Amino acid sequence: MSLAESSNPTEPAPKTSPVRLLFRLILIGAILFATYQLLGPYWTRVSAWNLTDNDDAMRVLQVRDWLAGQAWFDVSQHRFTEHPISNIHWSRIADLPLAVTMLITNLMLGQPLGEKVAAFLTPMWLGVIYVIIGTKASVGLGGKKAFLPAIFLITCAPAVLTYFLPGRVDHHGLQLIFLATALWGLVAGSHKMAAVSGIAIALGIGVGLEALPLQIVLIGWVAMRWALRGEIVQRETRWFAASLGIGLALCFVATVPEAKWAAPVNDAIGRGHAALGLLGGVLLALATFLPTARLGPKAGIVARLVLLTVIAGVVLSGVRVFPEVIVPPYNQIDPLLKRLWLNNVTEAAPMMKAKLSGILAFALFPILAGIASVVALLWAKDKERDLWILAALTIFISAALAVFWQGRSAGLATTVSGIMTAALIGKLIEQVNLRTALIVAVIVNPIIPGLVGSKVAEYFEPKNSKFTTGGGAGCYTERAFSALKVQVPGLVVAPIDMGARILLTTPHRVLAVPYHRNNTGNLAAYRLFLARPDVAKAMAKDLGASYVAICTKSAEVAILSRESPKGLMVELRDGRIPAWLTPIEKPKGSDVQAYKVNLD
Incomplete structure (x- = not known):
């Protein structure tokens, strides 16, 4: 029978049975009820402006003022005080996601309700983007078998998930997206994606400097890989370096008013970060054009290492011109405020000052993921080994930043750990067997080891005294x-x-x-x-x-x-x-x- 003979336009479409229709309605109802049960409490909090963090409240306020007519380059809060300085250190780049959502919701619902709906929705759609990019990074390193492990490891990590919950409109979630994008660009193995990585790092620095130490590690890895690998990665290195340098310059020009270009800034992107980043990026990109491969394998490596040393020396010498880049960001705070206020701010304090249960809840996953990455790099070969070196470096350094520098780096460490661990599990499924991969997944994940370790430690710890963590x-x-x-x-x-x-x-x-x-x-x-x-x-x-x-x-x-x-x-x-x-x-x-x- 031909297709024409089997298609009768007058023949009625098959009817859905009442049982099947009822099942579909029950399923839809169950999904809607579960969504309400899951998100309802968050909407209750957001609708009352009971936001998780002060920075979430200030982000809403900053976007509100911007949409009401405050200039793009004016990130001052004009209701702080008549005292100097009402200019906070944030970037308009981080305002963009909430502003786009708020424009739509305000038009549809009016300002008071529209602002709350925007604050509710923005972190969730950013979270979807984060999961997509993180999954692509895992697949880029670990192959297609890494897809499902990535979905689990990236979406279920508490240290990351908290930044994408409704109402979390601060810039940390966006910073994690840029970090995941930078890693994706580096593991993808193409010059175009290397350029994406450079741009992502530039945007991350444009948003804030808390991830700068880890971003420097990524930049250093790209440079050292070129020195050791030479011609086979020179195109990727060139595009990465050029996009990074130009991207930093553009972020600076696009977010800092011309009147402040000469201001020495150490707590946000400033003249020093832009100038030294552009200089280093351009010099590294130009160095990749030199025919060092003609010198032979060993001599070529030596020549490229010498070039990198010269470039590093030129960039570091710029610190004498821009000394503010090495000044701690909180250096200006009065000692009284440091003692009574800043030292009690949890995210600005190193995790080593927290209770053991809190440290274990976060640190066990990155530690195990770092060890797994070391094992993987011993197993891998050639260019793939380079990527596992990157994994181990970024995991251990980001974890160290969280434990010994600032607790807010926990999200960075967990992001890197989730992406790299999912890639490893994908490799094990493909090259060893599913059983081994499942064993690794049970041991190295953001929930089980940390949960068990923290609960054991919590049992022996004293309980919090009244009002030690805030007023609720x-x-x-x-x-x-x-x-x-x-x-x-x-x-x-x-x-x-x-x-x-x-x-x-x-x-x-x-x-x-x-x-x-x-x-x-x-x-x-x-x-x-x-x-x-x-x-x-x-x-x-x-x-x-x-x-x-x-x-x-x-x-x-x-x-x-x-x-x-x-x-x-x-x-x-x-x-x-x-x-x-x-x-x-x-x-x-x-x-x-x-x-x-x-x-x-």
Whole structure:
């Protein structure tokens, strides 16, 4: 029978049986219910502006102001304080994902609801991009068999997943996407993808400098691979170096206003990063054109190593011109603020200061993944061995950064570990057997070893004392600040951790915010709370304060009270309100106590 004979336009389509239709409806209903159960609590939090971190609140605020007409190059927060400096160290690059979503949701739903929906959705669609790119990187290194392991290892890592949960609109998720893209470009084995890798590193530096040490490792690996491999990787090296150097220059020009090009900046992309990055990238790209292969294998390696030494010497000598690039980013913070505030910020502290259970929950996966990468590089050959050297280097160095430098590097280490471990499991499935691959997957994963280790350690650890980790929803939500919101706009003096939330949920200005460039305002606020009530009154008058506010269950209350037993914070904590402050009735469920300042 021919196709024409078998196709009868008048013949009715086959009907779906009632049982099958009912099954489909039940399945759809179950999926919708499960989605609601999973995401419902997150929407409840986001809709109340109970965001996970101060930086999430500030990102929403920054994008809100930008869409309301604030200039692209103006990343100042004009409601910080009348004191200098209201310019935070962020980049507009990190504002783009939330801004695109917010433009759409604001048009559809109006600003108040649209902002919350955008904050809810943006991390999730960025998370999808992260999983896709990370999976491609794993497949690029480990082959097609790495696809399913990559899906599991990349999506189930708690240290990474937290950055893509609804409401997490800070820049860390975007930074992980750029890192995964850089790794994908390096393992793909083509000059075009090498260029993508260089651009991704440039964009990552444009977003923030917390991943810079690891990015330098990637750059160094590319340079050393060219020195040792020569002609077979010279095209990839050339495109990587050129795209990196040009990309850094473009990021600098695109995000830094011309008036600040000459400013010495050490906590964001600045003149030194752009100039030295462009110089090093161009010199390395030009070096790949030299015919070193004609000298023979050994002499060629020596020649390329000499060239790299010269390039490194030229770039490092630039530190004398741009000394700010080696100055620690928090160097400008007053010692009092370092001791009372910064040293208590979890993500800025090394993980070695955390409890053993917290260290094990994170560190076991990168350690095991690093060991597995070392085993893999001993097993691999030629160019593939180079990639496993890259895997081991990036895993161990990123893990060391998290443990000994800043805990926020945990996401970087877990990203690299997930991509590389999935690739290894794919190789084992393809070249050894499924049983061996499954054994490795059970041992090397982000859940089982860390969960078991942390639970064992947690059993022997003392429990947290009251308010050691912050005040919870009563300190953060829109409702918590509702009484303060309806007051006449003015300057609010509050602890540092409250600043971003006050700006997001009220029309007031604030003195203190959790950003190191606001050294003057933060120090003024802390000194006021540490001062005796009569001295604090004079300080409030000099500052032009309209309100004083604290969260009664905040860790900062305990910290400042311990520091100054006779200071204003202790008086407010114990309910002894000075005559120059009038309490504002707080709403039910709020732990934010605000006071009007009466200086007449």
